[in-house]
Amino acid sequence: MEKFEAPLEDLQLDLxxxxxxEAETQLGxxxxxxxxxxxxxxxxxxxxxxxxxxxxxxxxxxxDDEDETSFIVVDGNRRLAALRVLSEPSVLKGIxxxxxxxxxxxxxxxxxxxxxxxxxECVLFDDRKSADxxxxxxxxxxxxxxxxxxxxxxEIERFQRDHTNLDVIGFLERNTSIIPTDWAxxxxxxxxxxxxxxxxxxxxxxxxxxxxxxxxxxxDSKVPYFTASPDIVLALLEKIFVDIRDKKINTRTYNTAxxxxxxxxxxxxxxxxxxxxxxxPQRFRDVNIAKPNNAxxxxxxxxxxxxxxxxxxxxxxxxxxKHPFKQPETTKGQRLVYEAxxxxxxxxxxSAAYVLRAFIEHTVDxxxxxxSIPRQEGIKPIELHRRAETVIAHLIAAKTASGQDLRAAKxxxxxxxxxxxxxxxxxxxxxxxxxxxxxxLRAAWDACIPLFIAVYGSPS
Numbered sequence: 001m002e003k004f005e006a007p008l009e010d011l012q013l014d015l016x017x018x019x020x021x022e023a024e025t026q027l028g029x030x031x032x033x034x035x036x037x038x039x040x041x042x043x044x045x046x047x048x049x050x051x052x053x054x055x056x057x058x059x060x061x062x063x064d065d066e067d068e069t070s071f072i073v074v075d076g077n078r079r080l081a082a083l084r085v086l087s088e089p090s091v092l093k094g095i096x097x098x099x100x101x102x103x104x105x106x107x108x109x110x111x112x113x114x115x116x117x118x119x120x121e122c123v124l125f126d127d128r129k130s131a132d133x134x135x136x137x138x139x140x141x142x143x144x145x146x147x148x149x150x151x152x153x154x155e156i157e158r159f160q161r162d163h164t165n166l167d168v169i170g171f172l173e174r175n176t177s178i179i180p181t182d183w184a185x186x187x188x189x190x191x192x193x194x195x196x197x198x199x200x201x202x203x204x205x206x207x208x209x210x211x212x213x214x215x216x217x218x219x220d221s222k223v224p225y226f227t228a229s230p231d232i233v234l235a236l237l238e239k240i241f242v243d244i245r246d247k248k249i250n251t252r253t254y255n256t257a258x259x260x261x262x263x264x265x266x267x268x269x270x271x272x273x274x275x276x277x278x279x280x281p282q283r284f285r286d287v288n289i290a291k292p293n294n295a296x297x298x299x300x301x302x303x304x305x306x307x308x309x310x311x312x313x314x315x316x317x318x319x320x321x322k323h324p325f326k327q328p329e330t331t332k333g334q335r336l337v338y339e340a341x342x343x344x345x346x347x348x349x350x351s352a353a354y355v356l357r358a359f360i361e362h363t364v365d366x367x368x369x370x371x372s373i374p375r376q377e378g379i380k381p382i383e384l385h386r387r388a389e390t391v392i393a394h395l396i397a398a399k400t401a402s403g404q405d406l407r408a409a410k411x412x413x414x415x416x417x418x419x420x421x422x423x424x425x426x427x428x429x430x431x432x433x434x435x436x437x438x439x440x441l442r443a444a445w446d447a448c449i450p451l452f453i454a455v456y457g458s459p460s
Contacts, residue, residue, distance in 0.1 A: 010070045017029070017074075019032070033081045049108070071124070177344040223283055235271055345438035353436045395455075
């Protein structure tokens with residue numbers, strides 16, 4: 001290989017260029033390169049006129065066997081063609097382009113001074129075979145990491161300093177109630193299909209719903225803000241993220257503005273926040289719902305230190321983060337408690353119902369195993385609601401817990417009319433149309449806490 005500068009007039013288009021369908025002459029090659037996309041060709045011309053050639057992208061050339069004073073460009077043909085048209089727009093006439101295409105490209109060439117670019121950087125190869133090795137690295141995708149890796153949408157946005165999607169994903173990552181293992185899969189799915197998220201964030205109706213605006217900062221970066229309640233924004237985005245992960249949302253199902261507006265229309269009222277907006281926009285990157293770090297959250301005033309009887313916002317998860325009972329000894333029991341503390345009952349009511357039933361059964365069976373209480377009658381397993389009744393009766397008889405303490409658990413688990421009974425939990429599991437209410441699930445967990453304390457003990 002040899003690097004050198006060559007006069008523009010010494011370079012010839014490659015009639016064997018893989019972009020060309022058929023070309024026997026230089027003018028035929030020029031037309032074929034324009035036909036790939038006249039609009040793209042105009043953009044390339046305008047870019048070269050305004051910015052010049054990429055200083056790190058030399059032309060790959062071979063010696064011309066038929067003319068020792070010229071070189072054949074084996075990589076860089078579109079750039080060479082654009083330079084030809086910029087330098088001599090009249091070359092467009094008579095090569096078979098439409099009048100509109102000739103006018104468009106002639107207009108694009110206006111203002112370019114011929115000779116502005118006279119010599120260009122070239123790399124001379126001995127033959128096509130040696131040149132092809134490097135051309136493949138330029139144009140082949142991936143090649144196991146040897147070639148150029150194509151940027152994905154988020155990488156392009158980082159380069160363009162557009163933080164809209166990135167800040168929204170970061171907001172979810174900091175604040176989401178989705179359990180870590182599920183969040184990793186959810187985040188990956190959204191990043192791989194960020195165009196679907198971007199369609200929602202660009203939609204007029206969705207922007208109005210959460211008060212979304214994008215501001216250009218002093219460093220020219222684009223940063224998203226919102227004015228809706230952070231809890232509402234979080235719950236709404238969690239649903240969208242999960243629907244993208246579960247392939248309910250993609251560029252086919254929700255592509256147009258009307259389709260996205262239809263999605264918003266069918267959302268529960270609580271996810272739409274009933275139109276409530278805060279007056280001051282907040283940056284997604286600054287909001288930490290779990291651990292507020294803004295001045296308004298930490299500032300102590302006379303009003304905040306005065307004892308009042310303000311209503312406490314109900315928790316969103318099936319269980320509290322801290323528990324008044326010891327952790328179960330089994331890995332499965334510990335995992336069930338962990339997930340119960342993180343599952344948002346409004347967003348994932350069926351998942352919460354499954355976890356609630358599973359932990360009740362785990363608790364009942366743990367007690368029966370420790371106290372050698374049979375779980376079968378012959379070869380037939382005893383139904384869970386009867387096993388629960390047996391455990392509660394045994395606890396009361398052993399004076400491990402009082403009947404008064406366990407009354408709520410006994411009622412919730414045994415009353416078939418209760419929406420949180422074991423029978424109801426079974427229906428949520430097997431029924432095709434039955435979905436539990438978030439409040440009922442949280443109430444059932446709270447009612448069973450005395451049972452959990454009696455079986456696992458209180459933390460020391």
